[in-house]
Every structure is written in structure tokens, then in C-alpha cells.
Amino acid sequence: MALLEVRDLVVEFTTEAGTVHAVEGVSFELEHGQALGLAGESGCGKTTTALSLMRLLPSNGRVVSGSIRFDGRDLVKASEETIRRIRWNEISIIFQGAMNSLNPVQRVGKQIAEPIVVHEDVEVSEAMRRAGDLLELVGIPARRISEYPHEFSGGMRQRVMIAMALACNPKIVIADEPVTALDVMIQAQILELLERLKRELDLSMIFISHDLSVLAETCDRIAIMYAGKIMESGGTVDVFTDAKHPYTQGLVGAFPDVHGRRVLPDAIPGTVPSLISPPHGCVFHPRCKYAFERCPRAEPALATTTPGRRVACFLYPEVAEVPARSTPLAKP
Amino acid sequence: MGTADVVLPASRVVPPWRASLTVAARRLEDVWAQIRRSRTAMVGLGILVFFALMATFAPLLAPYGPMERTPNCNALGQLCPPSNEHPLGTSFNNEDVVSQVIWGSQVSLFVGVVSAAVASVVGTAVGLISGFAGGWIDEVMMRFNDIVLSVPWLVLMIVIAGIVGIIDLWGIIAVIGLTGWSLTARVIRAQVLSVKERMFVERARMVGSSNWHILWRHIFPNAFPLIFANTILTVAISIISEAVLAFLRLSPPSVISWGRVINDAIQGGALINNNAGWLIAPGLCIVFLVFGFYLYGYALDEILNPRLRRR
Numbered sequence: 020m021a022l023l024e025v026r027d028l029v030v031e032f033t034t035e036a037g038t039v040h041a042v043e044g045v046s047f048e049l050e051h052g053q054a055l056g057l058a059g060e061s062g063c064g065k066t067t068t069a070l071s072l073m074r075l076l077p078s079n080g081r082v083v084s085g086s087i088r089f090d091g092r093d094l095v096k097a098s099e100e101t102i103r104r105i106r107w108n109e110i111s112i113i114f115q116g117a118m119n120s121l122n123p124v125q126r127v128g129k130q131i132a133e134p135i136v137v138h139e140d141v142e143v144s145e146a147m148r149r150a151g152d153l154l155e156l157v158g159i160p161a162r163r164i165s166e167y168p169h170e171f172s173g174g175m176r177q178r179v180m181i182a183m184a185l186a187c188n189p190k191i192v193i194a195d196e197p198v199t200a201l202d203v204m205i206q207a208q209i210l211e212l213l214e215r216l217k218r219e220l221d222l223s224m225i226f227i228s229h230d231l232s233v234l235a236e237t238c239d240r241i242a243i244m245y246a247g248k249i250m251e252s253g254g255t256v257d258v259f260t261d262a263k264h265p266y267t268q269g270l271v272g273a274f275p276d277v278h279g280r281r282v283l284p285d286a287i288p289g290t291v292p293s294l295i296s297p298p299h300g301c302v303f304h305p306r307c308k309y310a311f312e313r314c315p316r317a318e319p320a321l322a323t324t325t326p327g328r329r330v331a332c333f334l335y336p337e338v339a340e341v342p343a344r345s346t347p348l349a350k351p
Numbered sequence: 352m353g354t355a356d357v358v359l360p361a362s363r364v365v366p367p368w369r370a371s372l373t374v375a376a377r378r379l380e381d382v383w384a385q386i387r388r389s390r391t392a393m394v395g396l397g398i399l400v401f402f403a404l405m406a407t408f409a410p411l412l413a414p415y416g417p418m419e420r421t422p423n424c425n426a427l428g429q430l431c432p433p434s435n436e437h438p439l440g441t442s443f444n445n446e447d448v449v450s451q452v453i454w455g456s457q458v459s460l461f462v463g464v465v466s467a468a469v470a471s472v473v474g475t476a477v478g479l480i481s482g483f484a485g486g487w488i489d490e491v492m493m494r495f496n497d498i499v500l501s502v503p504w505l506v507l508m509i510v511i512a513g514i515v516g517i518i519d520l521w522g523i524i525a526v527i528g529l530t531g532w533s534l535t536a537r538v539i540r541a542q543v544l545s546v547k548e549r550m551f552v553e554r555a556r557m558v559g560s561s562n563w564h565i566l567w568r569h570i571f572p573n574a575f576p577l578i579f580a581n582t583i584l585t586v587a588i589s590i591i592s593e594a595v596l597a598f599l600r601l602s603p604p605s606v607i608s609w610g611r612v613i614n615d616a617i618q619g620g621a622l623i624n625n626n627a628g629w630l631i632a633p634g635l636c637i638v639f640l641v642f643g644f645y646l647y648g649y650a651l652d653e654i655l656n657p658r659l660r661r662r
Contacts (some may be wrong), residue, residue, distance in 0.1 A: 075557050106559055114557070119550035122573045130551075137559040183558070 021048035021088075023191060024224055030064070030071050030247075037295040041067040041080070043247040044341075046321065048342065054217065054253065057236035058231055058270070060291050064247040065227045066115065069193045072225075073110055074102045089191075095226070096205045107134045111189040113180050120180055121168040128154075128164025134186040155184035157212060174205035177279035178212065185216065192217075193225045198233055206219050210236055229347045231270060235259055243267045246292055246302040246346070249321055253328040263330040265307045309334060317341070361482025375652045385654045391567050392654070395602055395646030402640050406456040415447040417454035417607040430619050432626055438627040442615050458608035459640060462524055463590035470589065471582040478539025479574070482548060483566050493540070499533040503597050508592060512601040519603050527592045535581055542574045549573075576655030583648035594637050609633035 030042035040065040049055050057065045070076050072087055087094040113118040113235035122150040131153055132146035157178040184192050198206040217224055226237055233253055234241055241250040251264040269287035289306040291299050298305050304314035313333050318341040321331040386392045415421055424431040431441040439448035481492040508530045517523050555565050596602045597610025612633040621629040
């Protein structure tokens with residue numbers, strides 16, 4: 020059985036403008052030792068999905084339905100106490116934006132030790148010793164635990180955030196845009212580090228990125244998200260070499276080819292729809308060049324086309340319609 | 352990342368307490384170097400050191416005690432004009448004015464610093480809790496603060512001092528400290544509101560830290576430079592407050608401070624008696640001491656505030 024199994028996860032945010040359907044029936048599983056990539060444009064629900072795994076949604080967000088099975092327990096139904104024990108000890112997260120996720124006036128060692136002190140019953144000195152070990156683990160000399168974040172470069176701060184995520188020996192590490200805003204050489208170093216840690220510490224990882232090349236390098240499997248839904252999933256190589264869904268084709272096509280002719284990559288016209296009133300039927304149909312009469316009327320379910328590949332698009336005969344919702348969505 | 356990434360053998364790793372001592376010392380040196388570079392800070396500091404020395408060595412500097420009756424300079428028992436023995440003349444009961452001004456620096460500094468500390472502690476506590484808790488706690492605290500703020504603070508202080516009747520220095524410190532915290536509370540609350548939206552607070556929350564830990568370990572240290580600079584500015588206000596109360600004779604009768612000396616000078620007709628120095632000397636002292644605190648406070652704000660800091 021998979022280490023982590025998410026089924027039909029639905030997450031909503033209550034805002035003044037209305038209910039935001041941030042995640043609409045997302046399902047995936049993460050095997051032990053695997054790296055899963057969640058890809059998609061900004062605002063398509065990647066981070067929300069990740070945060071709901073650890074029950075860290077902002078106060079106006081809630082998991083409406085679905086299940087998150089981890090180690091035989093359903094995290095959606097688990098008590099706050101259980102979640103507290105799982106957080107950091109079992110599942111941890113490398114935060115988006117290392118620049119701002121460190122307290123500028125606290126020494127980095129203290130900050131790395133923070134989850135240890137909070138989640139484990141250890142002396143502060145012991146926690147600090149472990150913080151030093153963790154720094155060594157991510158390739159920073161342990162003596163630098165007594166320095167302040169501004170004495171570190173961007174890449175090193177990201178390493179500090181990684182050390183913080185590893186503080187309590189988790190089984191699953193979620194990396195939320197781990198290399199965004201770093202320059203390319205540093206990106207490569209950080210990805211290499213994550214790869215090494217995953218191998219050495221026997222981690223399972225969820226990578227979240229809008230950058231397909233990052234996911235291509237690091238992930239075994241990949242799920243393409245759009246407007247709170249998974250459009251396509253499969254082995255990374257399969258998805259990139261043989262994209263089934265028109266949105267995935269667009270994303271892959273939007274990549275400039277260094278060796279090819281000097282032409283601008285094909286952009287996907289239009290923007291991500293409002294998640295307050297998503298389009299009727301297939302959420303992608305307003306931007307899809309293959310859309311036909313069935314697309315605005317019914318919603319395609321994520322169906323297995325070939326073993327290990329799943330697609331939600333009516334272009335493929337295997338794909339069925341999602342049964343009508345009990346609560347009608349906004350007018351078409 | 353080059354040489355910085357070279358991993359040291361474990362034996363050469365400095366124990367954390369020693370490393371943190373070194374860092375603290377380095378940081379202090381750093382701050383001092385910046386103070387030395389800032390002309391504003393140095394002028395302010397110079398003024399403060401001058402008055403601090405005056406207060407410390409008052410027993411040596413002042414020829415007489417603050418309320419010591421000097422021998423009569425004329426048989427009629429009138430106030431003495433400036434002379435070689437009394438450069439600023441004498442006050443009622445033949446007290447030496449120069450000595451009173453020198454001794455007065457003790458009172459002004461002591462009351463100013465201690466009541467500013469009281470005001471800062473109260474204001475910081477209110478500001479931190481109000482800004483961090485939000486909701487109805489914030490609402491109640493800030494509406495109460497508005498009430499305190501809407502009454503002119505000087506008037507409020509005078510009225511309270513008049514009603515309770517101040518008998519010693521602690522009384523005057525309590526009155527100044529407990530009426531002077533509302534502006535501090537506002538400033539700190541504003542800072543807390545901005546710090547608490549920063550990512551590292553969100554991160555600390557996600558890591559699982561308690562509210563108390565977040566407030567004390569993450570928000571307070573980030574607001575601290577502002578609190579410190581604000582306290583120094585509050586000292587300036589407290590010194591003025593003390594002078595006002597003393598001038599209005601609402602301060603304890605046995606304590607001679609600059610405000611009292613000015614009041615005496617007016618009562619004694621300093622200008623008519625050709626002894627303008629009696630009025631001007633304590634006035635200048637107040638102005639310069641307050642000025643010194645303002646200069647130093649603003650310069651420190653620039654140096655300690657992480658966002659204004661130049662690196």
C-alpha cells in the first residue's frame with residue numbers, strides 16, 4: 020500500500036468575494052522512497068494541497084471532503100493531537116521563499132532547533148548540537164549555527180530551510196518551490212542536495228513547482244494540476260515525452276528549446292479561471308484549442324488510459340464524465 | 352559558494368556558547384563603530400555624558416548642598432545678586448543657585464530614565480499583546496488607549512499629580528510613567544502588526560511553536576530596536592514632564608530639580624533683580640538634556656533598526 024494516499028480531496032476557502040474552490044477532488048498516491056511532482060501555474064492549488072496534508076491551512080480554509088491516508092490513518096479525520104505528532108516528525112515542509120522564512124534577528128541554529136524543541140522532549144543544548152549536525156548534513160559548517168541569516172547567501176539560506184525540514188527525521192518532505200528565486204547554478208546545487216538527502220535518508224518527497232524542468236530532474240512521477248484539479252498524471256518521462264492532455268501539451272510546448280530554432284515558445288492563451296466561479300464542464304475548455312461541444316457540458320473524470328497514466332480529457336475514449344454535483348456550481 | 356562550504360573537522364567546531372559570546376561582542380563592536388560614524392549620535396552622546404558626569408559628581412562639583420543655607424550676603428535678608436561666591440546669586444533662604452542647578456541634574460536624569468522605563472514596559476506590554484492577539488482584546492485595549500490619548504497627556508498628568516498629591520520621587524515616577532505609555536503602545540502595536548505578517552512568523556506557527564514563543568522569541572526581538580529607540584525618546588518627554596510638574600510645584604517639596612529652580616526664579620523676580628542667569632541656566636539645562644536624548648534616540652533608531660541598517 021502506498022505510504023500516502025490522497026483521495027478526492029476538496030479544499031475551500033471562505034473569502035469576502037465568495038467561496039474559493041481551491042482544490043476540487045484531487046487524488047494521488049506517494050510510494051515509499053518516491054518523489055512526486057505537483058506542477059501547474061500559480062494559484063492552481065498545489066500549495067493548498069500540500070498544506071492540507073499537514074493541516075496547516077490558513078484559518079479561512081478547510082478540507083470539505085476526501086481522505087488523506089498516511090500509514091493507515093486518515094489525516095482528515097485525525098485529532099489535532101495526532102496531527103501534532105505527525106507534523107515534522109513524519110511529514111515536514113521546506114517553505115517557499117527562504118529569504119523571508121528566517122527570522123532576521125535570530126541565529127540560524129536556534130531556528131533550526133525550533134522544531135526539535137517543539138516536537139521532542141530534549142534539552143536545548145542537545146537540540147543545538149543536532150542543529151549543528153543538520154547544518155553539516157546540508158553542507159554548511161556546523162560552526163555557522165551562531166550566525167544570523169543575513170550572513171548567509173540565498174542558496175545557503177535555502178539549505179538552512181532544508182535542515183529545518185529534516186530536523187525531526189520525517190518520512191515525507193514536501194518541498195514547496197524549493198529553488199524558486201535562486202539562480203540556475205544554485206538551483207542545480209540545491210536539487211542535487213535534495214536528491215542526495217532523499218537517497219541517504221530514505222525520504223519520500225513531494226515537489227511543488229511551476230518550473231517543469233525542476234520536476235523533470237527530480238521526480239519519479241508527476242501530476243499536472245489546473246484550477247484545483249489534476250489534469251494528467253504519470254511517470255515523469257512519459258508525461259514529458261508523450262503529453263496526453265492539451266494543457267500538459269501546452270505547458271511542455273511553452274518551454275524554449277535551447278538547441279532548436281529561435282522561435283518564441285507557444286504560450287497557452289488566456290489565464291487561469293477564477294476559482295470562485297470556475298467554468299462549467301471541463302475547467303480548461305475556455306483555453307483549449309481542441310475543445311468540442313461535450314467539454315462545456317460535462318466534466319471529465321481522471322481515468323487510466325495506459326497503466327500508470329491518468330488523464331482527464333474527453334479526447335480519450337476511456338475518460339468518463341464526473342457524476343453531477345449535489346451543489347450546482349455557478350452559471351455556465 | 353566556494354571556500355565557505357569547506358566542512359571543518361568536528362574537533363574545531365567552537366562550542367555554541369562561546370560562539371554566541373563572540374558574535375555578541377562582534378555585534379556590540381559593530382554598533383559602536385556605527386555610533387562613532389554618526390555625528391548625530393556622537394553629539395547626543397556627548398551631551399548625555401556631560402550631564403551624566405554632572406549628576407554623578409554633583410557632590411564634588413557643587414559648592415553647597417541643594418537646600419543648604421549659605422551665610423547672608425547682606426543684612427537685609429534680600430536675595431543676593433550674582434557675585435563671585437554665588438555666580439547665579441542665591442535663592443530664598445540663601446540657597447546657592449549654581450549648586451541647585453548641578454544637583455538638579457540628578458533628579459532630572461533619574462526621574463527621566465526610570466519613568467521612561469516604566470512607560471516603556473507598560474507600553475510595550477500593551478502594544479505587543481494588543482497587536483499580536485488582535486480581535487476583541489486589541490479592540491478593548493486600543494479604545495482604552497484612545498481615551499488616554501485623547502486627553503492631552505500633560506493635562507492628564509497634572510490633574511492626576513494634583514489629585515494624588517506627590518510626596519516623593521517614586522510618586523512622580525509613577526505618575527509620569529503611567530500616563531506616558533500610550534504613544535509607545537501605539538508605536539509598538541503598529542510594529543507588531545507588520546512583523547506578525549512576515550513569513551518567518553507563519554513558518555514558526557507551522558513548525559508548531561506556541562503563541563507565547565512566537566511573541567517572545569520572534570516578534571519581540573524584531574520590535575526591540577524600535578522599543579529601545581522609543582524608550583530613549585520617551586526619556587526626553589519624561590524629563591520635560593518632570594520639569595513641568597516641578598515648575599507647577601506638584602513635585603515633592605524636598606526635591607530641588609530644574610523645574611523647581613525656574614519656578615523659584617520667577618517667584619524671586621530673577622529678571623527684575625538683574626539675575627537672568629537664575630532663569631536661563633536651568634532652562635538651558637532642560638533644553639540641552641532633552642536635545643541630547645532626542646539626537647541619540649534618533650541616531651540609535653537608524654543604527655539598530657534592521658531595515659535601516661547598512662550592511
